[in-house]
Amino acid sequence: MTQFRAAKGGRIDRSSAIEFEFDGQTYKAHPGDTLASALLANGVHLVGRSFKYHRPRGLLAAGAEEPNALVGVWRDSARYTPNLRATTVEIYPGLKAESQNRSPSLKFDRAGINGLFSRFIGAGFYYKTFMWPKTAWKSLYEPTIREAAGLGRAPTQADPDRYSNRHAHCDVLVVGAGAAGLSAARAAAAAGARVILCDEQAEMGGSLLSDVHTRINGLTASAWVASVLQELKANPRVTLLARTTAFGYFPHNHLGLNEKLTEHVAAPKPDQPRERLWQVRAAEVVLAMGAIERPLVFPGNDLPGILLADAARTYLQRYGVKVGSVVAVVTAHDSAYQTALDLHAAGVKIAVIADTRAEVSGDLAAQAWAAGIRIQHNSTVIGTRGKLRVTGIDLGQVSGSNVQPLESIACDTIIMSGGWTPSVHLHSQSRGKLVWDESLSAYIPGQTAERTRSVGSCRGIFGIAASLADGTKTGAEAAGTTSSITYEVEETRLANTGFIGALPQPGGKPGDKAFVDWQNDVTTKDLALAMREGFESVEHVKRYTTNGMATDQGKTSNMNALAFLAAGLDKPIPAVGLTTFRMPYTPVTFGSFAGYSRGELFDPVRRTAIHDWAQAQGAVFEDVGAWKRARYFPRGNEDMHAAVDRECVAVRQNCGIFDASTLGKIEVVGPDAATFLERLYVNSWANLKVGQSRYGILCREDGFVYDDGIIARLAEDRFHVTTTTGGAARVYAFMEDYLQTEWSDLSVWLTSISEQYSVIALQGPAARRVLEPLVTGVDVSAQALPHMGVVSGFICGIPMRLFRVSFTGELGFEINVPSDYGRAVWEAIYASGQPHGIVPYGTESMHVLRAEKGYIIVGQETDGTMTPDDVGLSWAIGKTKPDFVGKRSLARSSMHAKDRKQLVGLRTQDPKLVLEEGAQIVDSPGQKAPMRLIGHVTSSYHSAVLGHSIALAVVRGGRARVGQTLYVPMPTGDIPVIVTSTVFYDSEGAKLHG
Amino acid sequence: MLLIQCPYCGPRPELEFAYGGQAHIARPLKPADLNDDEWAAFLYMRVNTKGVHAERWRHARGCNRFFNALRDTTTDHFLAVYKTGEARPALNTAGGHS
Numbered sequence A: 001m002t003q004f005r006a007a008k009g010g011r012i013d014r015s016s017a018i019e020f021e022f023d024g025q026t027y028k029a030h031p032g033d034t035l036a037s038a039l040l041a042n043g044v045h046l047v048g049r050s051f052k053y054h055r056p057r058g059l060l061a062a063g064a065e066e067p068n069a070l071v072g073v074w075r076d077s078a079r080y081t082p083n084l085r086a087t088t089v090e091i092y093p094g095l096k097a098e099s100q101n102r103s104p105s106l107k108f109d110r111a112g113i114n115g116l117f118s119r120f121i122g123a124g125f126y127y128k129t130f131m132w133p134k135t136a137w138k139s140l141y142e143p144t145i146r147e148a149a150g151l152g153r154a155p156t157q158a159d160p161d162r163y164s165n166r167h168a169h170c171d172v173l174v175v176g177a178g179a180a181g182l183s184a185a186r187a188a189a190a191a192g193a194r195v196i197l198c199d200e201q202a203e204m205g206g207s208l209l210s211d212v213h214t215r216i217n218g219l220t221a222s223a224w225v226a227s228v229l230q231e232l233k234a235n236p237r238v239t240l241l242a243r244t245t246a247f248g249y250f251p252h253n254h255l256g257l258n259e260k261l262t263e264h265v266a267a268p269k270p271d272q273p274r275e276r277l278w279q280v281r282a283a284e285v286v287l288a289m290g291a292i293e294r295p296l297v298f299p300g301n302d303l304p305g306i307l308l309a310d311a312a313r314t315y316l317q318r319y320g321v322k323v324g325s326v327v328a329v330v331t332a333h334d335s336a337y338q339t340a341l342d343l344h345a346a347g348v349k350i351a352v353i354a355d356t357r358a359e360v361s362g363d364l365a366a367q368a369w370a371a372g373i374r375i376q377h378n379s380t381v382i383g384t385r386g387k388l389r390v391t392g393i394d395l396g397q398v399s400g401s402n403v404q405p406l407e408s409i410a411c412d413t414i415i416m417s418g419g420w421t422p423s424v425h426l427h428s429q430s431r432g433k434l435v436w437d438e439s440l441s442a443y444i445p446g447q448t449a450e451r452t453r454s455v456g457s458c459r460g461i462f463g464i465a466a467s468l469a470d471g472t473k474t475g476a477e478a479a480g481t482t483s484s485i486t487y488e489v490e491e492t493r494l495a496n497t498g499f500i501g502a503l504p505q506p507g508g509k510p511g512d513k514a515f516v517d518w519q520n521d522v523t524t525k526d527l528a529l530a531m532r533e534g535f536e537s538v539e540h541v542k543r544y545t546t547n548g549m550a551t552d553q554g555k556t557s558n559m560n561a562l563a564f565l566a567a568g569l570d571k572p573i574p575a576v577g578l579t580t581f582r583m584p585y586t587p588v589t590f591g592s593f594a595g596y597s598r599g600e601l602f603d604p605v606r607r608t609a610i611h612d613w614a615q616a617q618g619a620v621f622e623d624v625g626a627w628k629r630a631r632y633f634p635r636g637n638e639d640m641h642a643a644v645d646r647e648c649v650a651v652r653q654n655c656g657i658f659d660a661s662t663l664g665k666i667e668v669v670g671p672d673a674a675t676f677l678e679r680l681y682v683n684s685w686a687n688l689k690v691g692q693s694r695y696g697i698l699c700r701e702d703g704f705v706y707d708d709g710i711i712a713r714l715a716e717d718r719f720h721v722t723t724t725t726g727g728a729a730r731v732y733a734f735m736e737d738y739l740q741t742e743w744s745d746l747s748v749w750l751t752s753i754s755e756q757y758s759v760i761a762l763q764g765p766a767a768r769r770v771l772e773p774l775v776t777g778v779d780v781s782a783q784a785l786p787h788m789g790v791v792s793g794f795i796c797g798i799p800m801r802l803f804r805v806s807f808t809g810e811l812g813f814e815i816n817v818p819s820d821y822g823r824a825v826w827e828a829i830y831a832s833g834q835p836h837g838i839v840p841y842g843t844e845s846m847h848v849l850r851a852e853k854g855y856i857i858v859g860q861e862t863d864g865t866m867t868p869d870d871v872g873l874s875w876a877i878g879k880t881k882p883d884f885v886g887k888r889s890l891a892r893s894s895m896h897a898k899d900r901k902q903l904v905g906l907r908t909q910d911p912k913l914v915l916e917e918g919a920q921i922v923d924s925p926g927q928k929a930p931m932r933l934i935g936h937v938t939s940s941y942h943s944a945v946l947g948h949s950i951a952l953a954v955v956r957g958g959r960a961r962v963g964q965t966l967y968v969p970m971p972t973g974d975i976p977v978i979v980t981s982t983v984f985y986d987s988e989g990a991k992l993h994g
Numbered sequence B: 001m002l003l004i005q006c007p008y009c010g011p012r013p014e015l016e017f018a019y020g021g022q023a024h025i026a027r028p029l030k031p032a033d034l035n036d037d038e039w040a041a042f043l044y045m046r047v048n049t050k051g052v053h054a055e056r057w058r059h060a061r062g063c064n065r066f067f068n069a070l071r072d073t074t075t076d077h078f079l080a081v082y083k084t085g086e087a088r089p090a091l092n093t094a095g096g097h098s
């Protein structure tokens, strides 16, 4: 093995060696390694180039907080995942990974030159550079910046994997399986609670997995973890979710968990889901998210080979990897001493421990002394050496506010610790308050907004014994009880010290290239510039400098930026405030969010009973809401226009059959049914006789047309109401609203019957001859069943509601039969129509036919600002009714203004020219923008029956303009149009009554 | 996703519900008696409460009934749910868990 693999230790499987690839080169690793630990074992520290300046970067951390080591990992061309943190990528045989944001290679990067121009692309450069000329943004600046500054590339093919989705409920959800989380889960489970314990890592145990010194109940920390996990696994009321990140805390204790299922598997089974999104509703939540070590901010602190002290310990004790050969330690916290001692014991030379503190006491410092390690107090770092890897550290000596250069020490690695920042992310996401703890120099959870509790170091309780006690007490509390579980712990006590902000520099200057936010390349100079330019609010500084806005959400940078800001503004930290934590805690894939909702399952599809017949006939379908509707039925090589022309002519000359099943249908029943409709619709209903129907218009209270449809009275107390296809659900809800909340005095029941009935429209001069032989118990003659007549009877022995109605202007029937019989009845009618030249027609022809008659479609001729009168339907309003929904609004004077947009017809001079729907209308030619727009085209078709194009439009004062010439300005010039009546065909309505 | 207590069915996820806007805005019995300003106030004027808000919900994918709720808009916690037609309940405390 390589010289950086420790002789012993770690949780890797040394008996097995596997190969992986990074930037085209093959390396060896052991099962249990992460990509990060495997690269370090091979002596590779340079793993990426930074976002803005393309500076060479190495690993800073060992966990999810890693800001630098973003890599692309792929199995094949469709499975490429960019921006993964190398620290969380588990090694498997044959893993292929590459670094990002470098061209052509990591070691030589052209854009590395950005560093030379860094003074031009500092804070706020997006806002003040490249401002002119405007067009250059799109063509020059933005593409160049995007090329230079960026993250990984997106995969180019559709994601072939499956993503699962599961809802779960539990009494106690514990997030994080370190000492605090494990003890909380154990205490809650002991109380009989249903527990879910999740942890983002492959192995549960948190920091205990890299702790080789602490003893719990006489066991090593990792042995204790194993025993607790065994106990929890055996409990059927406990669910353990490893590789599962709680990424979002949503209202009412609803948490989003992302479980990685196959990312670590060399050859996932094809039917195995790749990730699972858990949506957990927890009665109680226990957050045990731990703490993140803070980097120290000093000039040149971003060179490869400079990393967090605890990360170095994790690499050594969990992965058996030495981070370097000669290590300099810079610290403000005792814990780095343990790392130094561990490294020392593994044979790594510790060049110096540079401690920022004036005094250090305690066991660890004594052990370091005893081991002969040089300890330098009152230290600061004033610079580093090296290009692609650190080669030395320049120490400074602090005395009071004075900083003097001390000496330069050669090293190949610097490990640093500024102390620990509690991970309050989920607590903050849950809208819990944060409070500043002066003694810890940290924000910790304050008042909660949800039923949630934080335990252990994420609330500032440090140390294994304290965390176990806190977890036990709180886990039991969450389960509604108390616990008698106690733990015997032998551990080294550490002082809770730390350093926040930037290490002092000679002359009190910020120093060069002292990075605060590694991922977004934000330095102390950028923050200082923002303050000089007047930015004082932490939220403003964040956005101006982009500090904390990268994919790591500032896990390692927020506190240092805040403290630097507070020092610059001469305010205490809590007075500067903290930016809000947002979900996701770590990035979540789109696949996980999409889950099963892809392809055919993306959106539910509604099909009518006649759908398959239409499909067999070669119908072309269109989406109308969730419905699939047959748009036209092409024959031979017909295009849509040819098919529609043929269908329309056939309906007008012979007979057409149309599937109108998608119409909304509501049965309104009860002694007060007529009164209910009287109050709701603009029309009169009291005088509608049984066996008759009427065209009804529904307005909202604001007086604008909301829906329309035919309403039939089947009995004194029973109405069959139809709505538009798209309006079915909202009209039903609208009715329920009035019935339940305004007119509870009415005895009425509403039932949606949209899907219970197939509706077959039979239209054309031959319609009666086609229908007659099939029906029994009804007389369909013009005398017995006049236009708008309704009757119940049988067709082919099937009970039907027969409406004599027409949306084409021809003699027409709408046959309502139970959906189960829809297809059979349809086929019977179609067969009966063969001698009469029957054709099936689709929605496109339906549109043309109704437009020829000037019938409106709600949502096409209306747009939520049209009154019944605007669309020429004032005749439908029950003039003597004291009230109906919308009546009061229609009485407002503005509703009668002469220049309201009114529905008219339009004819073009060129009969072949079909206007564009949505085109604007002006009243004089040759206008320059901004033109005075007086209306727009709402419907426009070629009419084969009439031999010319027709259009409907809404035009200011339109009805008074009939006969005038108006203009439709188009890119090709003004199109003159003549304003006409809305009825283009059979204006006397003779055919309707045939 | 909110967890909403239907007074008829019990706690159900927000997905089952449709929001119905501010509660206790009765449609005037005789709209014709209102002048334009009064009518406009009924039609359009709604509170934008920071704090306890009385609002309507419909259990659209459940029992289909409208009901009223008091929700704290700063926390999204429901403080009370009650049936249509019932008076707005008095609250002893300003907040608390749902």
Ligand SMILES: [Zn+2]
Binding pocket: B006, B007, B008, B009, B010, B059, B062, B063, B064, B065
């Ligand atoms: Zn309900």
